[in-house]
Amino acid sequence: MPEAKIAPNLPDWMLQHVHRYLSSGGTEGHMYTVTPEGYPEMTVPALLLTTKGRKSGEKYLFPLFYGRTGDSYIIVASKGGAPEHPGWYRNILADPMVEVQVGTEHLQARARTATGEERARLWQEALKFWPPYADYEKKTEREIPVVVLDPVR
Template identity: 75%
Template structure:
């Protein structure tokens, strides 16, 4: 099995963010400072998600904003409101066993897509840590998936 690498075709800011996170061992990049268009500067918690490619079988790393729900982590498959789901989400549909790094802590988790009332509550949580998700939802016809990462062990 190959070592995990950054996912291809990520925007430059995500590559820089992931590289900072990785090179610091998680000491930097966990709290990501950003000023999205139409919003003031904010600090957003970020984790690194490692998925297994659904076609290649390779391990890919994606930096993502997250929230906490109990012991689980909540991430959003927004892709900025693009018409299609992000690659990492398609990967977890094929193989929900993932690895995450939150700061300096690394753990294995199982990903699942929230639905119904659980999704509604977690969507509100997500809007709390990254308000632009509301704008992304307006840009697309798809329901943006809210993903729960349940730690294993």
């Protein structure tokens, strides 16, 4: 299986985060400390998501904040409240099989978009690990997808 490329056009802070995560084998970078505008400093859990590019077919790696629900992980396709969905989300709509690294653990997962009551509940969980999602929601007309990564064993 070909090695994943770091997603193109990531901001510098994300690139540095990914490099630290990868170079340490996941012992560093799985918790990210940041001070978002208008918020106090916070430490947020981070994973690495690898998707298959919907156009290129190549594997791309994205650093994302996450939460847990049961044995699964939750991630949010916010793109900072941009009007369009992030590329990684469009990739998983085309192919929901993904690779995930959480700390030193590597796993295969199937991504799915939460809907209805599950989405409402998981959105509230996401606001706990990354409160700025509430600001992103106000900036955009789209419903920001909450994605569940169910491990494939």
